[in-house]
Amino acid sequence: MPAVSSRGRGRRTISEINMVPFIDVMLVLLIIFMVTAPLITPSMIALPKVGKAPGQPPKPIQIEISKDEVIQIKSGGPAVTTQLSEVGASVKRLQPAVPAGEQLTPVVISADKSIKYETVVKVMDALNRAGVARVGLSVQTGN
Numbered sequence: 325m326p327a328v329s330s331r332g333r334g335r336r337t338i339s340e341i342n343m344v345p346f347i348d349v350m351l352v353l354l355i356i357f358m359v360t361a362p363l364i365t366p367s368m369i370a371l372p373k374v375g376k377a378p379g380q381p382p383k384p385i386q387i388e389i390s391k392d393e394v395i396q397i398k399s400g401g402p403a404v405t406t407q408l409s410e411v412g413a414s415v416k417r418l419q420p421a422v423p424a425g426e427q428l429t430p431v432v433i434s435a436d437k438s439i440k441y442e443t444v445v446k447v448m449d450a451l452n453r454a455g456v457a458r459v460g461l462s463v464q465t466g467n
Contacts, residue, residue: 384460385418387411389435393443399429411447412454419456434462 386398395411396403399418406414419429431451435444444461451459 384430384432385415386462387415387431387433387447389433389439389443389447391436391438393439395447408443408446408450412450412456415451415456416454428457430458430460431456432460432462 383400388396388398388403390396394405395408396405397411397414397418398404404414415431433444433447435447448459
Protein backbone atom coordinates (compact mmCIF):
# COMPACT_ATOMS: atom_id res chain seq x y z
CA MET A 325 0.00 0.00 0.00
CA PRO A 326 1.49 3.41 -0.91
CA ALA A 327 2.55 5.74 1.81
CA VAL A 328 0.21 8.59 2.55
CA SER A 329 1.29 11.98 3.78
CA SER A 330 -0.98 14.42 5.52
CA ARG A 331 0.25 17.83 4.69
CA GLY A 332 -2.16 20.67 4.49
CA ARG A 333 -5.83 20.10 3.75
CA GLY A 334 -6.18 16.61 2.44
CA ARG A 335 -4.52 13.29 2.03
CA ARG A 336 -2.16 12.79 -0.90
CA THR A 337 -0.37 9.64 -2.10
CA ILE A 338 3.35 9.63 -2.74
CA SER A 339 3.99 8.60 -6.32
CA GLU A 340 7.72 7.88 -6.27
CA ILE A 341 9.39 4.76 -7.59
CA ASN A 342 11.47 2.87 -5.08
CA MET A 343 14.81 2.20 -6.86
CA VAL A 344 16.44 0.04 -4.17
CA PRO A 345 14.94 -3.33 -5.28
CA PHE A 346 15.78 -2.55 -8.91
CA ILE A 347 19.41 -1.77 -8.04
CA ASP A 348 19.65 -4.94 -5.90
CA VAL A 349 18.45 -7.13 -8.78
CA MET A 350 20.80 -5.46 -11.26
CA LEU A 351 23.81 -5.94 -8.98
CA VAL A 352 22.98 -9.61 -8.48
CA LEU A 353 22.68 -10.10 -12.26
CA LEU A 354 25.98 -8.29 -12.80
CA ILE A 355 27.75 -10.59 -10.33
CA ILE A 356 26.21 -13.67 -11.96
CA PHE A 357 27.38 -12.59 -15.42
CA MET A 358 30.87 -11.69 -14.16
CA VAL A 359 31.27 -15.13 -12.59
CA THR A 360 29.86 -17.17 -15.49
CA ALA A 361 31.42 -15.26 -18.43
CA PRO A 362 34.95 -16.71 -18.07
CA LEU A 363 33.51 -20.23 -17.82
CA ILE A 364 31.81 -20.09 -21.22
CA THR A 365 34.07 -21.47 -23.96
CA PRO A 366 33.62 -20.19 -27.51
CA SER A 367 32.27 -22.84 -29.85
CA MET A 368 34.07 -23.88 -33.00
CA ILE A 369 32.24 -23.69 -36.30
CA ALA A 370 32.70 -26.56 -38.74
CA LEU A 371 32.81 -24.94 -42.18
CA PRO A 372 32.00 -26.95 -45.30
CA LYS A 373 34.88 -27.84 -47.62
CA VAL A 374 34.91 -27.23 -51.34
CA GLY A 375 37.37 -27.93 -54.11
CA LYS A 376 40.09 -25.53 -55.15
CA ALA A 377 39.31 -22.71 -57.54
CA PRO A 378 40.61 -23.35 -61.08
CA GLY A 379 42.67 -20.15 -60.91
CA GLN A 380 42.36 -16.44 -61.23
CA PRO A 381 39.77 -15.40 -63.82
CA PRO A 382 41.23 -14.19 -67.10
CA LYS A 383 41.55 -10.49 -67.79
CA PRO A 384 38.60 -9.29 -69.85
CA ILE A 385 38.77 -8.18 -73.44
CA GLN A 386 37.88 -4.47 -73.50
CA ILE A 387 35.87 -2.84 -76.26
CA GLU A 388 36.00 0.97 -76.13
CA ILE A 389 33.56 3.11 -78.10
CA SER A 390 34.66 6.75 -78.24
CA LYS A 391 32.59 9.92 -78.77
CA ASP A 392 32.95 9.71 -82.55
CA GLU A 393 31.85 6.02 -82.46
CA VAL A 394 35.32 4.60 -83.19
CA ILE A 395 35.52 1.04 -81.85
CA GLN A 396 38.80 -0.13 -80.32
CA ILE A 397 39.55 -3.59 -78.90
CA LYS A 398 42.15 -4.11 -76.15
CA SER A 399 43.37 -7.48 -74.94
CA GLY A 400 46.62 -7.14 -73.04
CA GLY A 401 48.38 -5.34 -75.86
CA PRO A 402 47.87 -2.18 -77.87
CA ALA A 403 44.35 -1.18 -78.89
CA VAL A 404 43.20 -2.31 -82.33
CA THR A 405 40.68 -0.14 -84.19
CA THR A 406 37.94 -2.11 -85.93
CA GLN A 407 34.62 -1.66 -87.72
CA LEU A 408 31.23 -2.67 -86.34
CA SER A 409 30.92 -5.52 -88.84
CA GLU A 410 34.26 -7.02 -87.69
CA VAL A 411 33.81 -6.73 -83.90
CA GLY A 412 32.50 -10.26 -83.37
CA ALA A 413 35.20 -11.95 -85.44
CA SER A 414 37.97 -9.88 -83.81
CA VAL A 415 36.83 -10.79 -80.30
CA LYS A 416 36.48 -14.47 -81.21
CA ARG A 417 40.08 -14.42 -82.50
CA LEU A 418 41.31 -12.87 -79.23
CA GLN A 419 39.49 -15.35 -76.98
CA PRO A 420 41.79 -18.30 -76.30
CA ALA A 421 40.53 -21.85 -76.67
CA VAL A 422 39.45 -23.14 -73.25
CA PRO A 423 38.95 -26.72 -72.10
CA ALA A 424 35.45 -27.99 -71.42
CA GLY A 425 34.01 -26.81 -68.11
CA GLU A 426 35.97 -23.55 -67.97
CA GLN A 427 34.52 -20.17 -68.79
CA LEU A 428 35.47 -18.05 -71.75
CA THR A 429 37.28 -14.74 -71.39
CA PRO A 430 34.73 -12.04 -70.52
CA VAL A 431 34.19 -9.03 -72.77
CA VAL A 432 33.62 -5.57 -71.25
CA ILE A 433 32.17 -2.71 -73.29
CA SER A 434 33.22 0.82 -72.26
CA ALA A 435 31.26 3.46 -74.15
CA ASP A 436 31.25 7.22 -73.86
CA LYS A 437 28.03 8.46 -72.26
CA SER A 438 27.35 10.90 -75.09
CA ILE A 439 27.08 8.31 -77.88
CA LYS A 440 23.81 6.81 -79.05
CA TYR A 441 22.45 3.84 -77.15
CA GLU A 442 21.87 2.21 -80.52
CA THR A 443 25.63 1.95 -81.16
CA VAL A 444 26.20 -0.01 -77.92
CA VAL A 445 23.29 -2.31 -78.72
CA LYS A 446 24.67 -2.96 -82.21
CA VAL A 447 28.06 -3.92 -80.73
CA MET A 448 26.36 -6.24 -78.23
CA ASP A 449 24.30 -7.78 -81.03
CA ALA A 450 27.42 -8.36 -83.14
CA LEU A 451 29.09 -10.09 -80.19
CA ASN A 452 25.98 -12.20 -79.59
CA ARG A 453 25.84 -13.27 -83.22
CA ALA A 454 29.53 -14.24 -83.06
CA GLY A 455 28.79 -16.51 -80.09
CA VAL A 456 30.44 -14.47 -77.33
CA ALA A 457 28.67 -15.55 -74.13
CA ARG A 458 30.06 -13.26 -71.41
CA VAL A 459 29.48 -9.58 -72.22
CA GLY A 460 29.33 -6.80 -69.62
CA LEU A 461 29.12 -3.02 -69.54
CA SER A 462 31.63 -0.81 -67.77
CA VAL A 463 30.20 2.02 -65.66
CA GLN A 464 31.61 4.68 -63.39
CA THR A 465 30.63 4.36 -59.75
CA GLY A 466 29.85 7.29 -57.49
CA ASN A 467 27.53 10.27 -57.53
